[in-house]
Amino acid sequence: MTSHETLGVAVIGTGRMGADHVRRINEVISGARVAAVVDIDADRIKHLADGIDGCTPYTDPAAAMDDPAVDAVLIASPGPAHEATLLDAFARDLPVLCEKPLTPDAASALRVLEAEQALGHRRVQVGFMRRYDADYLALKSLLDQGTYGRPLMLHNKHRNADTPPGFTNAMMINDSVVHEIDVTRWLLDEEITAVRVLRPAPTSSAPEGLSDPQLVLFETTGGQVVDTEIFVNCGFGYQVGCEAVCEGGTARIGDDHGVFSNTSGRWGGAIPPGFVERFEEAYDRQVQRWVNATRRGKVEGPSCWDGYAAAAVCEAGVRAQTTGERVTVELIERPTLYRR
Numbered sequence: 001m002t003s004h005e006t007l008g009v010a011v012i013g014t015g016r017m018g019a020d021h022v023r024r025i026n027e028v029i030s031g032a033r034v035a036a037v038v039d040i041d042a043d044r045i046k047h048l049a050d051g052i053d054g055c056t057p058y059t060d061p062a063a064a065m066d067d068p069a070v071d072a073v074l075i076a077s078p079g080p081a082h083e084a085t086l087l088d089a090f091a092r093d094l095p096v097l098c099e100k101p102l103t104p105d106a107a108s109a110l111r112v113l114e115a116e117q118a119l120g121h122r123r124v125q126v127g128f129m130r131r132y133d134a135d136y137l138a139l140k141s142l143l144d145q146g147t148y149g150r151p152l153m154l155h156n157k158h159r160n161a162d163t164p165p166g167f168t169n170a171m172m173i174n175d176s177v178v179h180e181i182d183v184t185r186w187l188l189d190e191e192i193t194a195v196r197v198l199r200p201a202p203t204s205s206a207p208e209g210l211s212d213p214q215l216v217l218f219e220t221t222g223g224q225v226v227d228t229e230i231f232v233n234c235g236f237g238y239q240v241g242c243e244a245v246c247e248g249g250t251a252r253i254g255d256d257h258g259v260f261s262n263t264s265g266r267w268g269g270a271i272p273p274g275f276v277e278r279f280e281e282a283y284d285r286q287v288q289r290w291v292n293a294t295r296r297g298k299v300e301g302p303s304c305w306d307g308y309a310a311a312a313v314c315e316a317g318v319r320a321q322t323t324g325e326r327v328t329v330e331l332i333e334r335p336t337l338y339r340r
Contacts, residue, residue: 075097123299
């Protein structure tokens with residue numbers, strides 16, 4: 001397609017994230033339209049498609065990809081379904097924005113990576129949206145420019161008001177800390193080599209069987225040490241922050257996102273209730289950048305390598321969480337396709 005044509009997108013999976021992406025493509029960004037919606041819930045997608053001009057509902061992802069109106073795929077289905085959908089997209093050489101995780105484990109992520117590598121060119125951007133957040137982009141720019149010298153440590157915090165039923169210790173790594181895994185690798189431009197997990201006394205608000213909060217420690221190829229406080233039942237809202245400690249200074253984001261006010265007898269700002277509200281602009285920017293690149297025939301942003309590396313670190317993190325030991329991260333050699 002040419003850069004002047006509107007990109008027809010099939011949104012696969014129309015739960016909370018998928019429905020939000022449908023809204024985003026329809027109402028917020030430019031250069032794309034929702035050409036198809038895909039879900040096992042036929043009633044849901046019929047209702048969605050009825051409200052969008054030229055949108056066709058499908059219950060089969062492959063059938064949607066065969067629709068001539070579909071130029072690209074946005075995957076927002078549950079993680080276990082991603083591998084089959086990605087391979088179907090590769091078979092049709094379609095560009096993909098895939099919500100994290102790329103796949104739920106390192107072995108399946110490696111299969112996807114190898115399948116894309118066999119194409120000889122990238123097709124996938126993985127949805128690590130923090131890379132598109134204004135605060136994280138500013139911190140990345142400072143580190144890349146060497147404004148404060150070489151980074152030595154990162155301090156991360158990741159707090160959530162509460163957890164849904166069935167939330168497990170492994171999900172604290174796979175669903176939450178995975179974001180700190182990606183931003184650590186991205187901010188420092190290093191791979192994570194080892195993980196440790198410490199468990200402080202749990203909050204009384206934690207559901208039965210959930211050890212919350214936890215402190216997750218990363219070591220990197222460059223010798224940096226990174227800590228992440230993950231506290232998913234803090235009770236008061238959603239907070240994400242990062243402080244980079246460098247040889248010549250420090251830089252911190254996440255303290256006062258949005259308006260910070262002073263008024264009679266009090267000062268402060270608002271704490272967002274959840275990740276969708278906190279990172280709404282990042283999601284908008286991520287999808288717009290994906291659309292822009294795709295219309296130019298390019299693929300940018302987090303790659304299958306980033307999805308695979310995150311999955312491998314998550315696996316090491318869950319082992320460290322379970323055993324209480326330091327666990328090394330096992331990665332294959334980085335393929336040429338994904339080298340900078």
